[in-house]
Amino acid sequence: MNTYVVETRQLTKRYGDHAAVKNLSLSVERGEVFGFLGHNGAGKTTTIHMLTTLLKPTSGTALVCGKSVTDQSLEARRHIGYVPENVRLYDTMTARANLLFFARLSGVENPDRRIDETLDFLECRDLAPRLVGSFSKGLRQRIGLAQAILHRPDVLFLDEPTSGLDPMGIKTLRDLIVRLNREFGTTIFMNTHLISEISRTCTSIGVLNQGELVFRDTIEKVTERYGSESSLEELYLSVTPVQAKGAA
Amino acid sequence: MRNLIQPVLTIAGKDIRDALKDRFIILMTAFLLLASLVALAVAAIALKVDVATYAEAKAGLIALGKDASTIPDPAFYPLKLLRGFVEHVEIIGAIIGILIGYRAAASERGRQTLALIVTRPISQWQFLAGKVLAGTAIISSGLILAFVIAGIAVIAISGIVLNPEDIGRLAIVMSAAGLYALAFFLLGFVTALWAKKLPNALLLAFTVWLSFVLIAPQIGDTLDPDNQVAGGVFKQLQIAKPQQVEILQSFSTYETIRNGIEVASPTKHFERLSFAVLGIKDTYAGQPLMPILAEKASDLVWLLAIALALGLLLFARRLDPNRLSKE
Numbered sequence: 001m002n003t004y005v006v007e008t009r010q011l012t013k014r015y016g017d018h019a020a021v022k023n024l025s026l027s028v029e030r031g032e033v034f035g036f037l038g039h040n041g042a043g044k045t046t047t048i049h050m051l052t053t054l055l056k057p058t059s060g061t062a063l064v065c066g067k068s069v070t071d072q073s074l075e076a077r078r079h080i081g082y083v084p085e086n087v088r089l090y091d092t093m094t095a096r097a098n099l100l101f102f103a104r105l106s107g108v109e110n111p112d113r114r115i116d117e118t119l120d121f122l123e124c125r126d127l128a129p130r131l132v133g134s135f136s137k138g139l140r141q142r143i144g145l146a147q148a149i150l151h152r153p154d155v156l157f158l159d160e161p162t163s164g165l166d167p168m169g170i171k172t173l174r175d176l177i178v179r180l181n182r183e184f185g186t187t188i189f190m191n192t193h194l195i196s197e198i199s200r201t202c203t204s205i206g207v208l209n210q211g212e213l214v215f216r217d218t219i220e221k222v223t224e225r226y227g228s229e230s231s232l233e234e235l236y237l238s239v240t241p242v243q244a245k246g247a248a
Numbered sequence: 249m250r251n252l253i254q255p256v257l258t259i260a261g262k263d264i265r266d267a268l269k270d271r272f273i274i275l276m277t278a279f280l281l282l283a284s285l286v287a288l289a290v291a292a293i294a295l296k297v298d299v300a301t302y303a304e305a306k307a308g309l310i311a312l313g314k315d316a317s318t319i320p321d322p323a324f325y326p327l328k329l330l331r332g333f334v335e336h337v338e339i340i341g342a343i344i345g346i347l348i349g350y351r352a353a354a355s356e357r358g359r360q361t362l363a364l365i366v367t368r369p370i371s372q373w374q375f376l377a378g379k380v381l382a383g384t385a386i387i388s389s390g391l392i393l394a395f396v397i398a399g400i401a402v403i404a405i406s407g408i409v410l411n412p413e414d415i416g417r418l419a420i421v422m423s424a425a426g427l428y429a430l431a432f433f434l435l436g437f438v439t440a441l442w443a444k445k446l447p448n449a450l451l452l453a454f455t456v457w458l459s460f461v462l463i464a465p466q467i468g469d470t471l472d473p474d475n476q477v478a479g480g481v482f483k484q485l486q487i488a489k490p491q492q493v494e495i496l497q498s499f500s501t502y503e504t505i506r507n508g509i510e511v512a513s514p515t516k517h518f519e520r521l522s523f524a525v526l527g528i529k530d531t532y533a534g535q536p537l538m539p540i541l542a543e544k545a546s547d548l549v550w551l552l553a554i555a556l557a558l559g560l561l562l563f564a565r566r567l568d569p570n571r572l573s574k575e
């Protein structure tokens with residue numbers, strides 16, 4: 001049985017002459033919490049959009065749970081959960097109504113029970129009857145996470161999940177991601193440009209620089225080799241030289 | 249089959265509930281109803297003035313000792329009172345159609361929820377069908393409400409209970425109005441789905457509205473030789489029908505261009521059909537329904553063709569959720 005939940009080969013996305021993602025070959029194993037690190041504009045979101053079937057690659061292949069995101073997109077989507085950056089949902093609907101909508105679209109059997117279970121897991125059942133429009137960013141992100149895991153996906157794609165959250169919100173979300181991975185065995189594919197997020201949440205790391213994968217390893221090996229979080233930062237800056245020079 | 253239909257109904261149900269909470273759409277529908285009632289009241293006042301003038305003239309004749317019994321009573325067609333109402337449906341109905349269509353796409357773009365929907369195991373056609381179904385249901389509900397109120401108002405004003413044929417005529421015009429508003433819904437939806445920037449979509453949709461709802465019919469009317477004098481040139485000059493035909497033959501190219509401008513407008517097709525079926529246009533007042541329908545079937549086909557063409561355009565093109573999630 002193929003243990004790779006995400007597998008790309010020479011995956012490329014071009015916009016005219018500009019290649020947002022170049023020949024990306026990457027594999028993420030089942031059960032991993034994979035942190036996809038890179039500067040703003042490195043191609044992380046484009047990669048997630050291709051893997052979640054939102055964008056058609058220019059060339060190359062991408063499989064999610066063995067299903068091609070281009071030729072078997074419907075099948076691939078059954079295995080996917082997706083939380084975009086700044087998820088907003090429907091403001092005039094309650095959290096439960098929002099979740100019911102997405103549960104039905106995902107074909108969840110007995111959606112009401114599943115919603116209760118999911119909200120219990122995320123420790124926010126009290127939010128169910130409230131309008132999403134009244135939520136803070138952190139609560140909205142939590143309901144965003146709930147909609148993405150209602151159908152118990154094999155892989156959850158998170159695009160900058162902690163963007164704009166306060167420190168408490170970041171910690172809560174981080175804990176939830178880890179619990180989700182441990183309790184449900186969900187593979188996490190997380191875009192971020194925050195090194196602290198990677199070191200505290202992820203089991204493996206990939207670094208994307210100007211659309212190219214420049215580093216890929218497990219956090220365990222990276223820590224063995226480089227030590228602390230500050231060394232991880234040095235590693236990141238060393239494998240993304242062009243942007244680092246620009247920043248300096 | 250259930251798996252195919254379930255997502256369509258889920259999306260449609262959500263959109264309908266959403267629209268019912270949208271104050272702007274409620275306000276526009278209320279405005280249509282109010283404007284229609286005002287138009288009906290104005291028509292009723294005009295009718296009462298005509299009746300009073302007639303009664304006064306008849307009484308004058310009798311006072312002069314002349315025999316007034318030979319003067320036939322004027323024919324009264326209650327559905328004629330709906331002229332202003334039909335014109336409001338033409339203009340405001342089209343605006344409401346555009347706004348509901350625009351809203352159906354803009355609400356997902358603005359909230360970035362489209363990306364969440366299209367990463368579910370549903371096909372693009374199911375998403376679009378759900379949206380179109382919701383739009384059709386919202387438009388139909390508004391029109392049914394408007395036509396029922398207009399029908400009741402006609403009965404109240406005229407004191408004449410509408411017969412089954414009159415109700416049938418109203419139902420036909422209501423269906424045509426539904427098709428007409430649906431075409432504008434699709435216009436608003438397609439432009440809001442495809443435009444790079446949402447405000448551009450609204451600008452484009454209203455440019456089309458302005459061109460086809462206001463300008464084209466107006467040009468057609470203004471260029472009509474028979475419209476150059478109040479009451480009609482031929483009527484005022486007392487030119488008989490055969491001579492009219494002969495005169496107009498000299499203007500055949502001009503008339504082809506004028507008619508071409510008119511038929512480019514879905515509004516004109518809706519108006520021609522409605523005015524004929526309701527007997528608003530004198531030529532058709534009191535005429536049986538079936539021959540009118542046979543004559544005006546092409547207008548209905550045009551409305552259907554426009555809605556179908558926009559529908560095909562909508563379903564044929566692949567969505568670009570990446571663009572739609574960036575607003």
